[in-house]
Amino acid sequence: xxxxxxxxxxxxxxxxxxxxxxxxxxxxxxxxxxxxxxxxxxxxxxxxxxxxxxxxxxxxxxxxxxxxxxxxxxxxxxxxxxxxxxxxxxxxxxxxxxxxxxxxxxxxxxxxxxxxxxxxxxxxxxxxxxxxxxxxxxxxxxxxxxxxxxxxxxxxxxxxxxxxxxxxxxxxxxxxxxxxxxxxxxxxxxxxxxxxxxxxxxxxxxxxxx
Amino acid sequence: xxxxxxxxxxxxxxxxxxxxxxxxxxxxxxxxxxxxxxxxxxxxxxxxxxxxxxxxxxxxxxxxxxxxxxxxxxxxxxxxxxxxxxxxxxxxxxxxxxxxxxxxxxxxxxxxxxxxxxxxxxxxxxxxxxxxxxxxxxxxxxxxxxxxxxxxxxxxxxxxxxxxxxxxxxxxxxxxxxxxxxxxxxxxxxxxxxxxxxx
Numbered sequence: 001x002x003x004x005x006x007x008x009x010x011x012x013x014x015x016x017x018x019x020x021x022x023x024x025x026x027x028x029x030x031x032x033x034x035x036x037x038x039x040x041x042x043x044x045x046x047x048x049x050x051x052x053x054x055x056x057x058x059x060x061x062x063x064x065x066x067x068x069x070x071x072x073x074x075x076x077x078x079x080x081x082x083x084x085x086x087x088x089x090x091x092x093x094x095x096x097x098x099x100x101x102x103x104x105x106x107x108x109x110x111x112x113x114x115x116x117x118x119x120x121x122x123x124x125x126x127x128x129x130x131x132x133x134x135x136x137x138x139x140x141x142x143x144x145x146x147x148x149x150x151x152x153x154x155x156x157x158x159x160x161x162x163x164x165x166x167x168x169x170x171x172x173x174x175x176x177x178x179x180x181x182x183x184x185x186x187x188x189x190x191x192x193x194x195x196x197x198x199x200x201x202x203x204x205x206x207x208x209x210x
Numbered sequence: 211x212x213x214x215x216x217x218x219x220x221x222x223x224x225x226x227x228x229x230x231x232x233x234x235x236x237x238x239x240x241x242x243x244x245x246x247x248x249x250x251x252x253x254x255x256x257x258x259x260x261x262x263x264x265x266x267x268x269x270x271x272x273x274x275x276x277x278x279x280x281x282x283x284x285x286x287x288x289x290x291x292x293x294x295x296x297x298x299x300x301x302x303x304x305x306x307x308x309x310x311x312x313x314x315x316x317x318x319x320x321x322x323x324x325x326x327x328x329x330x331x332x333x334x335x336x337x338x339x340x341x342x343x344x345x346x347x348x349x350x351x352x353x354x355x356x357x358x359x360x361x362x363x364x365x366x367x368x369x370x371x372x373x374x375x376x377x378x379x380x381x382x383x384x385x386x387x388x389x390x391x392x393x394x395x396x397x398x399x400x401x402x403x404x405x406x407x408x409x
Contacts, residue, residue: 033333063224067217071224078228082235089239092246099330100307154334171378174334 004129011133013197017110018141018183019190024110028142029179031101035158038146040094042139044087044102048079049111050131053119055079057127060120072115073106080105110134141186148182149173250327251299251312255285258314258323259294262287268296272400274392278302281393282310293404295322296397304385306330306337311355313390315397317405319363324355324390329382336382346374354383358390363398367391 015021018028031041055075056063063071084102087095095102105111114134119127150156153173155163163169172178255265268284279302287294295316301308307330314322326340338344339354346354354376365372367387375383 037333062220064217064220067221070221074221074224074228078232081232085235085239085243089242089246092250096328097333171334174332 004125007126007129008133008136011130011135011137012140013137013190013193016137016141016190017114017134018138019187020194021110021113023113024108024138025183027101027104027108028138028145029176029183031098032142032146032149032179032182033153033174034097034150034156035143035146036094037097038142039139040087040091040098041101042135042142044083044098045105045108045111045138046132046135047083048076048105048108049114049135050128051079052076052111052115053127053131054124056115057119057122057124060122063120068116068120072112072120076111076115077106110138141190144186145179145182148185149178153178254312254325254327255287255297255314257325258297258312259287261289262294263290264288265297272296272298272396274300274396276392279389279392281396284397287314293317293401296400298393298397299327300389300393302385302389302392304329304331304336305379305381306332309385309389311386311389311393313358313393313397315363315394315401317401319398319401321358321361321363321390321394324358326355326386331379331382336376336379338376338379339382339386344376346376354386363394367394 011017017023018025027041027045031037052072052075056072080103083105084095087098087102114130118130122130147157150158151162152170153175155161155167155169170178173182252265256262265285265287268286272281272284274281279300282299282301284299285297287297295314297312297314299310299312301310303309308328309326309330310328312325312327314324316322329337329340331337331339342353344353345351346357352374354374357374361372367373367390369375369380369384369387373383373387
């Protein structure tokens, strides 16, 4: 159990896909101009990565090494299309707002990377824990960036006016350059978090040794 | 050779499995998606022509003047058999790709209303064309598509002159205005023809 928890938290801070592994950045900058988009994207991507890692891990011994990449793509594309259809049917507004970024989950390097580096070698239970951690790590970063960008760039959070009427939205934060700057700030915040966690575990192990 | 065949078969098996799963999901969600789209279209048409009680799809009689836009569907809107105007679902290219709008033109050669159905432009900028809370004129609370309501087709439809622009989104504003104008001109020409020819 502890091992699974470790796998899960690994994706949150230590090996956060966006902030440490630095993969899958394109969509994270594109959809974070509003918080509801960020939540929707995070949920959709978590769905795809959990099922893709689970299926690939289940069949890992049946996939020939030389055609593993096409096989991964088939599996990932199938789940992406499913979530696309499901969102269109049951969350039409969210699906409209996300537009092309849902189909683009197929080429999200986080999923491809984790499937290749983790799920194709590990047991299904571990793969799901890893996928949940990666999904949650992706989602919290998206939401953190989006809160900054939507608040400063549009004066709202989740579409509700937060800033006073007189607040002049800083358009810069909605635009891509603002996304990069906020992204860098969140990245340094995560490094600080990681350092604290490391110091704490060092202290713990030092205590054990003593 | 044998090895290659085996690889192909494995891939085919995965593809077939994925296809079956997708077909199942599609069978469940397909009708809901279509129903939603049809319902949304009817609501939008009602928005443009609140008095209307019937919509009839026209086939191919109305064409845009050039290739910059295309008309996906055109509807004749009537009330108790008498024509109220034309609604055109128009598609054109804007800053972020294909944009779809619904443009209503009344028999008096005025735009009855414009609705942005689908836009892929930058959220917070061009996509504000669709936002009900983004106003090009804050004092009168006019949205970007809202400003076209009641506009006579004899106007110039020039951005920054008689059409207010979305802040920092000139390309979006121009593209959308062009779509409204093209739909308006084509619809009004059709209305003229049908009025003269007595159908």
